[in-house]
Amino acid sequence: MDAVDVSEHYEVTSIDSPPSLLSIVIDTNPRAWAALDSRLSLAQAISNILVFVNAHLAFSNTNQVAVIAAHVNRAVWLYPTAQKPAAAKDNSGDVQMQDVSAETNNSSSPSANKYPQFAQIESSVFSSIQSLMAETTIQDLDQVTTQLSGALTLALCRINKASQALSSSDTTLSNAAPVNSTAPPPVKGRIVVISVSDSEPSQYIPTMNAVFAAAHNQVAIDTIALAGDSTFLQQACFNTNGIFLKASNPQGLLTYLMFGLIPDTEARESIITPTHDTVDFRTACFCHGKVVDTGFVCSVCLSIFCEPPENAECLTCGTVLALGNYGAKPAVVPRKKKKKKKIVNGSGREETGSATGTPKP
Amino acid sequence: MPRAIRGVLIECDPSIKSIIVNIDSVNHDFIIEDLDEERVVVKENMVQLLKQKLEDRLKENLPPVDESGSE
Amino acid sequence: MSNNPSLHLAEYLERLPGTTFKKLYQQPSTAFAIFRRMLPHLAKTFVMRMLFMPHPMTLNDLDVWVKPEAKRKKDQSLSILRGLHIVQISAPSKEKPQEIQLMSNFKRSLRLALTGGGNHNSFGVPSSLLIPPEIDLPFLDRYARKKWEDVLHFVVSSVGYKSVGDGSGPNKGVKELLIAGRLVDRRPNGGLGITQAGFTFLLQEANAQVWTLLLLWLDVLGNNKGSGLDPVDMLSFLFMLASLELGRAYDTNALTEERRNMLPSLVDFGLIYIPQHKRSMFFPTRLATTLTSGGNSLRTISEGVTAATQSAQTSQQSLGPLGGGGGEQQAGSVVIETNYRLYAYTQSALQIAVLALFAKLNMRFPDMVAGRLSRASIRQAINFGITADQIISYLAAHAHEQMHRTAALTNKPVLPPTVVDQIRLWQLENERMKTTSGFLFRDFTDDKDYLDTARFSEEIGVLVWRNDHARMFFANKHEQIKDFLKTRKRAE
Structure with a gap:
């Protein structure tokens, strides 16, 4: 009976699509934003990003979002903010009071015109960014790059934590359950990077590590580059099936976000996403962090160097490498002139060295 | 101008379908259109009655139901 | 009241005329709620792309x-976007290619919902009064569950099984609504009996159950001119409730008078709580705030999400824990063995009554009931109108944690496949045929008309069967095909 013999019927799963966790990494390099200020100020950009966040949350009430700032020398959580450490408890009532007042401060007058969750995220992000900018020192302003890898790692950890929390709520044996890497993850994670500065070559290795981890966990990394030259992010998007957009018009940030970046991993199965034609696949060497076109590769661990390392020892795995005949020019041996023997029967081909002739096709 | 007739499409095994045709042959008040070997279109309000009659026919053929009830 | 009370929100909405939608979409909370709950994923992506x-x-x-x-x-x-009047597509014509755009009301409202602003107050005006301390999340959860279980008990007890619940049932108004909605019937002997629709209602998931009851309420009260309630307003009030925060008090004085008149019914259903001594504030319960979520939101997924996000959130607002008392209805308690024996670790009379509908329960202990599934018990359920799929999804949804654990360990499905198949087989014994109601299209004058119309119905996904030789096809919906034929005729 065909009607019963369908294997899909065994698994009675929920029909809802799994929740989607969107992590936004904002490059908050002050210098780069100051340069962009005439066309798109940081405040406007944050507003646009918040609308994008709200759109993502509108899809489903199980969707979550996380916002991280990649600052010049550190990565900072903008939302959700870390729990303020509990104040020293002198009396048992002390800590409780603080929470209540914090709560009433945040939510003293929630507007009837704004979905409460959106309002909460907005206030959190704005206050975090303000405190971040307030803490920026003069020395920080010299840097032209940001700690992208740190922010990516934070985002990946969050996605992982959410996946584990969801999968362990069904079974309590999250350790014993066999890890099935081809099964769809319980939480669909996605990282969107808003980049305004160049890629820092010394950050190459940590960034690529984060990218490979993301690719393994089926987390797509999308990027929108408002300014600056971000070679590593192009590679990141390429490796993780993400979208890379180079914004020629930063004022249109909202359009880029809402049009180009709104399809999440599920929608991408049906929608054609904008891709970057040429990806700059150049890598940076492991010894100096310089971007190189050609270099030396260790045959054991595949680390890349721009020049042979000292003592011919690979910096990563320690194997002693032999350079081989690199740089040697082939010696030119004068060619012996062969006498052409005339063969009576047969084609007039030259005598080759081997006893047997070349087989005819 | 094409017509749209409200009805219920019934898909089943050829054997069942022939029983349905048989049931209908009495008064011709069930079937709107006989489509092919496995499908007929039946009047919407007669579907329940048709199912009832079909069950009766089939019950005649079932072996006696043996409910052992043992633990 | 309509003959066939539409038990599903989607069907209900499809029947509304375009003008109703225009009014509905004036409220951002409504546009937001419909976007969230009624659209498939791809449609949502399209809408977002076109929004700006x-x-x-x-x-x-x-x-x-x-x-x-x-x-x-x-x-x-x-086609879904068109049916919900979210987009309008210009008619095909020779001069211009067909264009698509979002309806202006919907566009404006959704934009407002995303950016905030305007003065529509459609997200609920919060109350400035102090919240009495005894009204916290577990209290609201208990209150909602009690009210809802009363309703379910009332429906189940009409089957004829003695329910050991409290004598006080749901409110008289609710009882009348259930009768008017044909979930229970007045039997000739004066008592009440359950109907087929009532069974479907019982075995639905919690979210679907809430909507079923609400839609009945809309149908009965909204179409009754004497009640003074407008179904469109009722619907937008429901969507507004869906966007409220759990645990926060809202001002009743900010509501219009019509909406204040709706409050008593909503209190009876357990969607809202109004404290006795402070009648100017109302609290939405979890039943209200999860109206726009997917089916499982009252269950595990929300638990997992709250567990993950709770540690990271500073304030306990919308996603509070389900409460310790949430165990009973939410956590699974049913164990099924491969020999068809069934054990349910529950004391809830409601759950026992539901299980008794399709299983033969023969032992009862203080904390457990035991029984088995047999051909007779399943066929009896089928005769009442319950489907095998409903039984299977009920068992899967209430499966005990132990079953989930074993399944995860051995990489097998949660319910034993033998039992699942056998339930279906028992149902199939009664159903030797597959029925699809719809419309048979025939008498096409020429091949081209037939082929075009058939292709159109295939494209919108309503085509069930076609026979090109006989120029006939069967489709399960006809409105759009009718429109298509009309526009074709006009174009000629």
Whole structure:
């Protein structure tokens, strides 16, 4: 009976699509934003990003979002903010009071015109960014790059934590359950990077590590580059099936976000996403962090160097490498002139060295 | 101008379908259109009655139901 | 009242005329709620993309967005968007290519919902009064569950099984609503009996149950001119409730008078709580705030999400824990063995009564009931109108944690496949045929008309069967095909 013999019927799963966790990494390099200020100020950009966040949350009430700032020398959580450490408890009532007042401060007058969750995220992000900018020192302003890898790692950890929390709520044996890497993850994670500065070559290795981890966990990394030259992010998007957009018009940030970046991993199965034609696949060497076109590769661990390392020892795995005949020019041996023997029967081909002739096709 | 007739499409095994045709042959008040070997279109309000009659026919053929009830 | 009370929100909405939608979409909370709950994923993506576009775009452009293999999904999404009056597509004509754009009301409202602003107050005006301390999340959860279980008990007890619950049932108004909605019937002997629709209602998931009851309420009260309630207003009030925060008090004085008149019914259903001594504030319960979530939101997924996000959130607002008392109805308690024996670790009379509908319960202990599934018990359930799928999904949804654990360990499905198959087989014994109601289209004058119309119905996903030789096809919906034929005739 065909009607019963369908294997899909065994698994009675929920029909809802799994929740989607969107992590936004904002490059908050002050210098780069100051340069962009005439066309798109940081405040406007944050507003646009918040609308994008709200759109993502509108899809489903199980969707979550996380916002991280990649600052010049550190990565900072903008939302959700870390729990303020509990104040020293002198009396048992002390800590409780603080929470209540914090709560009433945040939510003293929630507007009837704004979905409460959106309002909460907005206030959190704005206050975090303000405190971040307030803490920026003069020395920080010299840097032209940001700690992208740190922010990516934070985002990946969050996605992982959410996946584990969801999968362990069904079974309590999250350790014993066999890890099935081809099964769809319980939480669909996605990282969107808003980049305004160049890629820092010394950050190459940590960034690529984060990218490979993301690719393994089926987390797509999308990027929108408002300014600056971000070679590593192009590679990141390429490796993780993400979208890379180079914004020629930063004022249109909202359009880029809402049009180009709104399809999440599920929608991408049906929608054609904008891709970057040429990806700059150049890598940076492991010894100096310089971007190189050609270099030396260790045959054991595949680390890349721009020049042979000292003592011919690979910096990563320690194997002693032999350079081989690199740089040697082939010696030119004068060619012996062969006498052409005339063969009576047969084609007039030259005598080759081997006893047997070349087989005819 | 094409017509749209409200009805219920019934898909089943050829054997069942022939029983349905048989049931209908009495008064011709069930079937709107006989489509092919496995499908007929039946009047919407007669579907329940048709199912009832079909069950009766089939019950005649079932072996006696043996409910052992043992633990 | 309509003959066939539509138990599903989607069907209900489809029947509303376009003018009703225009009124509904004036409220951002409504647009937001409909967006969240009623659209498939691809449709949501389309809407978001078009939301900030100033000008309409051509249908061809939309086609270019979509991969060829997803064409069917795209067509289905478009037809749903059209059915809900979210987009309008210009008629095909020779001069201009067809264009698509969002309806202006919907566009404006959704934009407002995303950006905040305006003075529509559609997200609920909070109350400035102090919240009495005894009203916290567990209290609201208990209150909602009690009210809801009373309703369910009332429906179940009409089957004829003695329910050991409290004598006080739901309110008289609710009882009358259930009778008017044909979930229970007045039997000739004066008592009340359950109907087939009542069974479907019982075995639905909690979210679907709430909507079923609400839609009944809309139908009965909304169409009754004497009650003074307008179904459109009732519907937007429901959507507004869905966007409220759990645990926060809202001001009743800010509501219009009509809406204040709706409050008593909503209190009876357990969606809202109004404290006795402070009648100017009301609290939404979890039943209200999860109205726009997917089916499982009252269950595990929300638990997992709250567990993950709770540690990171500073304030306990919308996603509070389900409460310790949430165990009973939410956690699974049913164990099924491969020998068809069934054990339910529950004391809830309601759950026991539901299980008794399709299983033969023969032992009862203080904390457990035991029984077995047999051909007779399943066929009895089928005769009442319950489907095998309903039984199976009920068992899966209430499966005990132990079953989930074993399944995860051994990488097997949660319910034993033998039992699942056998339940279906028992149902199939009664159902030797598959029925699809719809419309048979025939008498096409020429081949081209037939082929075009058949192709159109295939594209929108309603075509069930076709026979090109006889020029006939069967479709399960006819409104759109009728429109298609009319526009074709006009174009000629």
